[in-house]
Amino acid sequence: MKRRAANPFPGVSPAPDRHGKMRWRLRKKGVPQTYLPGEYGSIEFRKAYEAALQGSRAAAMPSRHQYGTFDWLIEHYKRSPKWKKLRPISQYNLGKDFDRFSKAYGKRRVATLRTEHVEAIIGKKADTPSAANHLLKLLRRLCRFAMRKKLIAVDPTLDVERYAENPDGFHTWTEDEISQFEAHHGLASKAVLALRLILNSGAARQDVVKLGRQSVRHGRIAYRRGKTGGDVDLPILEDLEDVLALVPGDRLLFLTHTGDRPYKPTTFGNWFHDQCIAAGLPHCSSHGLRKAGATRLGNAGASELEIMAFLGHRTPDEARTYVKKFNRKRLSDTGMEKVSRAKREQDLSNPVEKLDIHRRKALKEKGN
Incomplete structure (x- = not known):
């Protein structure tokens, strides 16, 4: 009597779906039931099988803490x-x-x-x-x-209301605040180098600390955003070029800590906020400079996609807010201009009536 060959993948059994397509189901004690992708025994199948078992082993690891805390x-x-x-x-x-x-x-x-x-x-x-x-x-x-994990049946946070907060989030730097910061620290300072790098590249603090000569090529500065994975590739404008020219030629990174050590994002953020306080701008932050750069683009009439490319986002949702602000400002300007133009036209079309008003005022003053 022939012995039946052992299943090389214990717990796996065929489970055709309602269309007759063959699927493979893993049912094993201590492992959540799951369907494995790919052909039986394929590389994709084997990886999924091992991952399912590894997940089970991780869940079975002893805890260092008391259950339920x-x-x-x-x-x-x-x-x-x-x-x-x-x-x-x-x-x-x-x-x-x-x-x-x-x-x-x-x-x-x-x-x-x-x-x-x-x-x-x-x-x-x-x-x-x-x-x-x-x-x-x-x-x-x-x-x-x-x-x-079956520790609770109802989420106790569901009925808790959020606090009202500034809908614009971090304060967006104004042009006057940018000038004040630069005037206080001076063009050759590391503080102004950091400001212009963020303002002209849209880099967040975890990205700006990695920018260096390896990021510059053919008059452009490029990097990949750590948070979103979006690629940013921008021309180097003149005011950024001016401060980059002052960076020592033997330094790879543009912004370095004491002893040319690279910054950690949090350390850089704290240092830059100290520079803001020193310049009399305690309400300003590095993140607000990203918003200032996007605002400049919006005020210049840039599209949502152009601002999205500057910020390194994958969708234009946030960029849309800057375009809306610009459009609102432009519409208010054109609306008020129409009012002013209509008033001028009215004055020109009724010169006699306007003259009579002045004449009546003059006669009244003479009679008094």
Whole structure:
């Protein structure tokens, strides 16, 4: 009697769909049921099979924290496929948010969280509405993951309202503020170099710290945005060319820390804000310069796609706000010009009536 060959992929069985197309289903204890792509035994099939098993092994890893606490939840969130799909910069920023939250609330049990508790937690940041809303977003992320982990049945953040905040977000630098900053620090300063780099390239702080001679070619400056992955390729304008010419020729990066060490994005952001304070502009930030650059484009009549290319976005949604502001300003100018023109035409068409008005005033003053 022939022995049946062992299944090289334990748990996998054929499962034709309703159209008769063959599919392969993985059903194995401790592994979520899933369908595997590709032909049986193909490279794509093998990778999906191994990934499913690896996910099961990761879930089975012992936890360093007590079950059901926020620390436990955060630990398991960082093992999830959702976390692995995030870009490195997003993992870094979200990880910092998790660390701050864990320090204050990590030992608390998720199941005891109520709507009034959420309101109290974010209420501590009521003086900074954007920070309060950012914390609420973090709590919602954790609570939705907790529902998937069966720790809670209802999301306690659902009925919590966001704080009203400035719809324009970060303050957009005005031309007068740009001039004030440059006058205070001087053209040859690192501060003005940083300002003009951001203003003329649209680079965010995590991007501007990586710009250097490798980014410049044939009179253009190019880079890939760390946050969106969008490619930016722009001509170097004269005011940027003036400050780049002052950078020492043996330096690769344009902006460096003490001892020519590269900046970390957060360190650069803190340093630049100190330069803003020194120039009497404590309300200004590096991000506001990106918006100032986009505003310049909008005021010059640039299209949504042109502003999108400058900001390195994948969609024109944010760029549309700058175009709308410009269009609103242009329409108000043309509207007021029509009023002024109509008034002039009316005055020219009624010279006698206007003369009679002046004559009556003169006679009245003479009679008095």
